[in-house]
Amino acid sequence: xxxxxxxxxxxxxxxxxxxxxxxxxxxxxxxxxxxxxxxxxxxxxxxxxxxxxxxxxxxxxxxxxxxxxxxxxxxxxxxxxxxxxxxxxxxxxxxxxxxxxxxxxxxxxxxxxxxxxxxxxxxxxxxxxxxxxxxxxxxxxxxxxxxxxxxxxxxxxxxxxxxxxxxxxxxxxxxxxxxxxxxxxxxxxxxxxxxxxxxxxxxxxxxxxxxxxxxxxxxxxxxxxxxxxxxxxxxxxxxxxxxxxxxxxxxxxxxxxxxxxxxxxxxxxxxxxxxxxxxxxxxxxxxxxxxx
Numbered sequence: 001x002x003x004x005x006x007x008x009x010x011x012x013x014x015x016x017x018x019x020x021x022x023x024x025x026x027x028x029x030x031x032x033x034x035x036x037x038x039x040x041x042x043x044x045x046x047x048x049x050x051x052x053x054x055x056x057x058x059x060x061x062x063x064x065x066x067x068x069x070x071x072x073x074x075x076x077x078x079x080x081x082x083x084x085x086x087x088x089x090x091x092x093x094x095x096x097x098x099x100x101x102x103x104x105x106x107x108x109x110x111x112x113x114x115x116x117x118x119x120x121x122x123x124x125x126x127x128x129x130x131x132x133x134x135x136x137x138x139x140x141x142x143x144x145x146x147x148x149x150x151x152x153x154x155x156x157x158x159x160x161x162x163x164x165x166x167x168x169x170x171x172x173x174x175x176x177x178x179x180x181x182x183x184x185x186x187x188x189x190x191x192x193x194x195x196x197x198x199x200x201x202x203x204x205x206x207x208x209x210x211x212x213x214x215x216x217x218x219x220x221x222x223x224x225x226x227x228x229x230x231x232x233x234x235x236x237x238x239x240x241x242x243x244x245x246x247x248x249x250x251x252x253x254x255x256x257x258x259x260x261x262x263x264x265x266x267x268x269x270x271x272x273x274x275x276x277x278x279x280x281x282x283x284x285x286x287x288x289x290x291x292x
Contacts, residue, residue, distance in 0.1 A: 010074035054093030086128035162224035177218030182210030
C-alpha cells in the first residue's frame with residue numbers, strides 16, 4: 001500500500017524542514033514546495049521537490065497533484081515590499097492555498113499560525129496572522145490551525161538568538177523584561193503537525209502550542225547567560241525608547257528591529273488556560289531549561 005502524500009509548503013524554512021523530516025520518519029511521502037526548492041538539503045527516496053508560489057494561484061494545482069494532506073508552513077517575519085509582505089504571505093497567499101485545496105477535494109489542511117493572532121492588533125504581522133486564519137477557515141472550515149509560541153531547538157530559534165545577544169557588554173531588556181513567554185521546541189511542533197495529520201478528529205480545531213515552562217524575558221536572558229557561561233549586566237530600557245529607535249531604523253533597507261517585533265515583545269505570548277494544546281495531541285512538551 002502506498003504511503004499518504006503530504007505536501008509541505010514552506011518546507012525549506014526552519015519549522016518546515018523539521019515538519020518534512022518528522023513526516024518522513026513517520027513513513028509518509030513528502031512533496032516539499034517552495035519558491036526555490038532546489039536549495040533544499042533533504043535527500044530521501046520518499047521526498048520530492050516542487051516549485052510554487054502562494055501568490056501565483058496558477059502554480060498551485062501542479063503542486064497539489066495526488067496530495068492526501070497539505071501543510072502550510074510558509075512564514076514571513078520581516079517584510080520586503082512589494083513582493084514579500086505580511087498581507088501577501090499570511091493572508092492572500094494562505095487563502096489562495098486553502099481555495100486550491102478545497103477545489104481539489106483535499107481532505108486535510110494544516111495551517112501554521114502563531115499565538116495571539118489578533119486581527120485588530122496594531123502589529124501588521126499579528127493582524128495578518130489573525131486575518132489569515134479567518135481567511136483560511138472561511139474557505140476551508142475543516143482546516144486544522146496550529147498556533148506555536150516562539151520556537152527553540154536544533155541550534156536555532158529563540159535561545160540561539162539570545163545566546164548571540166550575550167556577546168554584548170550590556171544586555172538591554174525590553175522594558176523591565178517582564179513579558180511572559182512559553183517557548184516551544186521545534187520538534188514538538190513538527191510532531192504536532194504529524195499527529196494532527198493522522199487523526200481525523202483534529203479537523204476544524206485550533207491548537208495552541210507552548211512549551212513546558214512559562215518564563216519572563218529577563219529569565220530567558222539569564223538562562224542564555226548560564227548556557228554560555230557569561231556574566232553581563234541587564235539594562236531595562238523603556239518601550240517608548242525602543243519604539244523611537246525602531247522608527248529611525250525603519251529608514252534602513254533591512255532594519256534589525258521593527259515596530260512589529262517590539263509589539264510581539266511587549267505582550268505576553270502564552271497558551272490560554274482552556275486551549276487545546278500539545279497534550280491534546282498526545283505530546284509532552286519539552287522544558288527549555290533542560291533542552292534549550
